[in-house]
Amino acid sequence: MPQNDKALLSRLKEQKVEFVIIGGVCGVLHGASLVTLDLDICCRFSRENLRRIETAVKDLHPRHRLTAGKLPLELTDELCNSLKNIYLNTDWGILDCLSEVAGIGDYEQVLQRSIPYGMSYGEFRILNLDALIVAKAAAGRQKDLDAIRLLQAIKEKCGQQKDLF
Protein backbone atom coordinates (compact mmCIF):
# COMPACT_ATOMS: atom_id res chain seq x y z
CA MET A 1 0.00 0.00 0.00
CA PRO A 2 1.46 3.37 -0.97
CA GLN A 3 2.42 5.82 1.73
CA ASN A 4 1.08 9.26 0.94
CA ASP A 5 2.07 11.60 3.74
CA LYS A 6 0.82 14.73 1.98
CA ALA A 7 -2.65 13.27 1.54
CA LEU A 8 -2.79 12.08 5.16
CA LEU A 9 -1.61 15.46 6.46
CA SER A 10 -4.19 17.23 4.33
CA ARG A 11 -6.95 15.06 5.76
CA LEU A 12 -5.83 15.72 9.33
CA LYS A 13 -5.71 19.43 8.58
CA GLU A 14 -9.17 19.43 7.01
CA GLN A 15 -10.60 17.89 10.16
CA LYS A 16 -8.73 20.36 12.39
CA VAL A 17 -6.89 17.60 14.24
CA GLU A 18 -4.54 19.02 16.88
CA PHE A 19 -1.19 17.39 16.20
CA VAL A 20 2.55 17.86 15.81
CA ILE A 21 4.57 16.01 13.18
CA ILE A 22 7.30 13.94 14.82
CA GLY A 23 9.60 11.08 13.76
CA GLY A 24 11.19 10.54 10.38
CA VAL A 25 8.96 12.90 8.39
CA CYS A 26 9.87 15.64 10.86
CA GLY A 27 13.53 14.88 10.13
CA VAL A 28 12.87 15.07 6.39
CA LEU A 29 11.20 18.46 6.83
CA HIS A 30 14.29 19.66 8.67
CA GLY A 31 16.41 18.55 5.72
CA ALA A 32 17.64 15.07 6.65
CA SER A 33 18.10 12.63 3.76
CA LEU A 34 16.17 9.86 5.44
CA VAL A 35 13.44 7.67 4.04
CA THR A 36 10.72 6.71 6.45
CA LEU A 37 7.85 4.35 5.82
CA ASP A 38 5.27 5.86 8.15
CA LEU A 39 3.83 9.14 9.35
CA ASP A 40 4.20 9.71 13.09
CA ILE A 41 2.26 12.41 14.87
CA CYS A 42 1.84 13.37 18.49
CA CYS A 43 -1.68 14.50 19.18
CA ARG A 44 -4.01 15.54 21.92
CA PHE A 45 -5.78 12.41 23.12
CA SER A 46 -9.04 14.13 23.96
CA ARG A 47 -12.21 12.43 22.81
CA GLU A 48 -12.93 15.28 20.44
CA ASN A 49 -9.51 15.17 18.82
CA LEU A 50 -9.54 11.38 18.48
CA ARG A 51 -12.95 11.62 16.83
CA ARG A 52 -11.47 14.12 14.39
CA ILE A 53 -8.73 11.62 13.51
CA GLU A 54 -11.34 8.93 13.03
CA THR A 55 -13.32 11.20 10.72
CA ALA A 56 -10.17 12.15 8.80
CA VAL A 57 -9.39 8.54 7.88
CA LYS A 58 -12.91 7.09 8.01
CA ASP A 59 -13.10 6.18 4.31
CA LEU A 60 -9.51 4.90 4.17
CA HIS A 61 -10.22 1.56 5.85
CA PRO A 62 -8.27 2.37 9.01
CA ARG A 63 -7.19 -0.62 11.08
CA HIS A 64 -5.20 -0.99 14.27
CA ARG A 65 -2.14 -2.38 12.52
CA LEU A 66 -0.55 -3.95 15.60
CA THR A 67 -3.61 -5.95 16.68
CA ALA A 68 -3.69 -9.62 15.78
CA GLY A 69 -6.84 -9.34 13.71
CA LYS A 70 -6.04 -5.88 12.33
CA LEU A 71 -9.14 -4.57 14.06
CA PRO A 72 -10.95 -1.69 12.36
CA LEU A 73 -10.79 1.75 13.95
CA GLU A 74 -14.12 2.10 15.71
CA LEU A 75 -13.79 4.55 18.56
CA THR A 76 -16.08 4.59 21.54
CA ASP A 77 -15.95 7.00 24.46
CA GLU A 78 -14.58 4.20 26.61
CA LEU A 79 -11.87 3.38 24.10
CA CYS A 80 -10.96 7.06 23.74
CA ASN A 81 -10.38 7.19 27.48
CA SER A 82 -8.18 4.08 27.43
CA LEU A 83 -6.00 4.61 24.38
CA LYS A 84 -2.52 6.09 24.72
CA ASN A 85 -1.48 5.46 21.12
CA ILE A 86 -3.19 4.56 17.86
CA TYR A 87 -1.18 2.66 15.26
CA LEU A 88 -3.11 2.65 12.02
CA ASN A 89 -2.88 1.14 8.59
CA THR A 90 -4.92 3.08 6.04
CA ASP A 91 -5.37 3.03 2.28
CA TRP A 92 -2.91 5.92 2.19
CA GLY A 93 -0.33 4.28 4.40
CA ILE A 94 0.67 4.08 8.01
CA LEU A 95 -0.39 6.74 10.48
CA ASP A 96 0.90 6.38 14.03
CA CYS A 97 -0.71 8.69 16.57
CA LEU A 98 1.08 9.01 19.91
CA SER A 99 -0.04 10.76 23.05
CA GLU A 100 3.53 11.44 24.15
CA VAL A 101 7.09 11.41 22.86
CA ALA A 102 9.91 9.75 24.78
CA GLY A 103 12.38 12.34 26.03
CA ILE A 104 9.94 15.21 25.50
CA GLY A 105 6.67 14.40 27.25
CA ASP A 106 2.98 14.67 26.52
CA TYR A 107 1.25 16.59 23.75
CA GLU A 108 1.39 19.92 25.56
CA GLN A 109 5.14 19.60 26.05
CA VAL A 110 5.60 18.50 22.45
CA LEU A 111 3.51 21.45 21.29
CA GLN A 112 5.69 23.84 23.31
CA ARG A 113 8.75 22.51 21.54
CA SER A 114 7.29 22.64 18.05
CA ILE A 115 7.56 25.20 15.27
CA PRO A 116 5.14 26.06 12.47
CA TYR A 117 5.96 24.98 8.92
CA GLY A 118 3.88 26.39 6.10
CA MET A 119 3.01 24.19 3.14
CA SER A 120 0.81 24.99 0.17
CA TYR A 121 -1.88 22.81 1.71
CA GLY A 122 -1.76 24.32 5.17
CA GLU A 123 0.41 25.16 8.13
CA PHE A 124 1.64 22.30 10.27
CA ARG A 125 3.61 22.13 13.47
CA ILE A 126 6.72 19.98 13.68
CA LEU A 127 9.09 19.25 16.54
CA ASN A 128 11.91 21.75 16.57
CA LEU A 129 15.33 20.42 15.70
CA ASP A 130 16.65 20.27 19.26
CA ALA A 131 13.58 18.45 20.50
CA LEU A 132 13.77 16.00 17.61
CA ILE A 133 17.38 15.23 18.54
CA VAL A 134 16.34 14.67 22.17
CA ALA A 135 13.50 12.39 21.05
CA LYS A 136 15.77 10.39 18.77
CA ALA A 137 18.29 9.98 21.58
CA ALA A 138 15.55 8.75 23.90
CA ALA A 139 14.37 6.23 21.28
CA GLY A 140 17.95 5.01 21.11
CA ARG A 141 17.72 2.57 18.21
CA GLN A 142 20.64 2.44 15.78
CA LYS A 143 18.62 4.21 13.09
CA ASP A 144 17.78 6.95 15.58
CA LEU A 145 21.42 7.37 16.56
CA ASP A 146 22.35 7.57 12.88
CA ALA A 147 19.68 10.20 12.35
CA ILE A 148 21.08 12.23 15.24
CA ARG A 149 24.40 12.58 13.43
CA LEU A 150 22.62 14.12 10.47
CA LEU A 151 20.35 16.30 12.56
CA GLN A 152 23.27 17.67 14.56
CA ALA A 153 25.08 18.49 11.34
CA ILE A 154 21.99 20.28 10.02
CA LYS A 155 21.60 22.17 13.28
CA GLU A 156 25.20 23.26 13.12
CA LYS A 157 24.85 24.31 9.49
CA CYS A 158 21.70 26.27 10.11
CA GLY A 159 23.13 27.88 13.19
CA GLN A 160 19.97 27.23 15.10
CA GLN A 161 19.86 28.53 18.62
CA LYS A 162 20.12 25.88 21.25
CA ASP A 163 16.70 25.00 22.53
CA LEU A 164 16.42 25.59 26.23
CA PHE A 165 14.35 23.43 28.46
Added chain:
Amino acid sequence: MIDAATLAQMNGEYVMPPDAGPAWRAAAEYGFDMSLIEEALQLTPEHRLEQHQRALDLILEVKEAGERHAAK
Protein backbone atom coordinates in the same frame (compact mmCIF):
# COMPACT_ATOMS: atom_id res chain seq x y z
CA MET B 1 42.49 21.50 -18.69
CA ILE B 2 40.64 20.12 -15.71
CA ASP B 3 42.68 20.04 -12.52
CA ALA B 4 42.89 16.92 -10.39
CA ALA B 5 40.68 18.30 -7.62
CA THR B 6 37.89 19.20 -10.03
CA LEU B 7 38.16 15.82 -11.70
CA ALA B 8 37.94 14.11 -8.33
CA GLN B 9 34.79 16.11 -7.56
CA MET B 10 33.35 15.15 -10.94
CA ASN B 11 34.02 11.56 -9.95
CA GLY B 12 32.10 11.99 -6.75
CA GLU B 13 34.57 13.14 -4.15
CA TYR B 14 32.86 15.30 -1.57
CA VAL B 15 34.55 18.58 -0.83
CA MET B 16 34.01 19.68 2.72
CA PRO B 17 32.61 23.22 2.74
CA PRO B 18 34.99 25.72 4.32
CA ASP B 19 32.46 26.56 7.02
CA ALA B 20 31.85 22.89 7.96
CA GLY B 21 31.79 22.48 11.72
CA PRO B 22 32.66 19.40 13.78
CA ALA B 23 29.17 17.86 13.58
CA TRP B 24 29.08 18.28 9.81
CA ARG B 25 32.52 16.72 9.47
CA ALA B 26 31.59 13.87 11.82
CA ALA B 27 28.47 13.06 9.81
CA ALA B 28 30.48 13.10 6.58
CA GLU B 29 33.16 10.89 8.07
CA TYR B 30 30.50 8.51 9.37
CA GLY B 31 29.53 7.98 5.75
CA PHE B 32 26.53 10.20 5.13
CA ASP B 33 26.40 11.84 1.74
CA MET B 34 26.42 15.42 2.97
CA SER B 35 26.00 16.76 -0.54
CA LEU B 36 22.42 15.48 -0.29
CA ILE B 37 21.91 17.44 2.90
CA GLU B 38 23.30 20.56 1.26
CA GLU B 39 20.82 20.07 -1.59
CA ALA B 40 17.95 19.44 0.83
CA LEU B 41 18.71 22.57 2.81
CA GLN B 42 18.31 24.60 -0.38
CA LEU B 43 14.73 23.36 -0.72
CA THR B 44 11.60 24.49 1.08
CA PRO B 45 10.22 22.00 3.64
CA GLU B 46 7.38 21.23 1.25
CA HIS B 47 9.79 20.36 -1.54
CA ARG B 48 11.77 18.20 0.90
CA LEU B 49 8.63 16.22 1.64
CA GLU B 50 7.86 15.88 -2.07
CA GLN B 51 11.40 14.63 -2.70
CA HIS B 52 10.98 12.16 0.15
CA GLN B 53 7.69 10.97 -1.35
CA ARG B 54 9.37 10.28 -4.68
CA ALA B 55 12.16 8.33 -2.97
CA LEU B 56 9.62 6.37 -0.95
CA ASP B 57 7.53 5.58 -4.02
CA LEU B 58 10.63 4.26 -5.78
CA ILE B 59 11.64 2.12 -2.82
CA LEU B 60 8.16 0.61 -2.52
CA GLU B 61 8.05 0.00 -6.27
CA VAL B 62 11.36 -1.86 -6.15
CA LYS B 63 10.21 -3.80 -3.06
CA GLU B 64 7.00 -4.89 -4.78
CA ALA B 65 8.93 -5.90 -7.90
CA GLY B 66 11.23 -7.99 -5.71
CA GLU B 67 8.28 -9.67 -4.03
CA ARG B 68 6.69 -10.43 -7.41
CA HIS B 69 9.97 -11.89 -8.63
CA ALA B 70 10.34 -14.03 -5.50
CA ALA B 71 6.80 -15.35 -5.89
CA LYS B 72 7.52 -16.74 -9.38
